[in-house]
Amino acid sequence: MSKTYKELLAEQRELNARIDAAMQAERAQAISTIRELMEQFGITASDLAAKRGPRTRxxxxxxxxxxxxxxxxxxxxxxxxxxxxxxxxxxxx
Incomplete structure (x- = not known):
């Protein structure tokens, strides 16, 4: 028996919510790891910024x-x- 369109949309919404929750949890963990490494090695936000000098020709x-x-x-x-x-x-x- 195949599912109806409405049932599939409901499953999609539920799956999207689970994906968002997993991404947020992993993102929080990544930020925590990054902060720990920055503190450990004395890295500042300006160290991470792309350093672009003047473009000389x-x-x-x-x-x-x-x-x-x-x-x-x-x-x-x-x-x-x-x-x-x-x-x-x-x-x-």
């Missing part, structure tokens, strides 16, 4: 030069007026 290589003024452009960002709308191959270095 080297200088961009020059790809285009204006023959009249000597102005250069790397090809990134907004086009300078001296190259805008023109064939870039004529200015390539």
């Amino acid at each position: 080297g200088p961009l290589s020059v790809k285009y030069r204006d023959p009249k003024t000597g102005a250069t452009w790397s090809g990134r960002g907004r086009e300078p007026r001296w190259i805008a709308g023109k064939d870039r191959r004529a200015f390539a270095i």
Whole structure:
């Protein structure tokens, strides 16, 4: 005999409640273990934070030069007026 839709939904709710309770219990145990280890080794919350330094990039290589003024452009960002709308191959270095 197969179960009805309502019976299956009731089982699902009960199972979800049991899953949530088990997860909460295991989570509490994990937090307790983490706190003990942090105290034992003198670890602080700031030690756990990802340390990100400033993102540094080297200088961009020059790809285009204006023959009249000597102005250069790397090809990134907004086009300078001296190259805008023109064939870039004529200015390539």
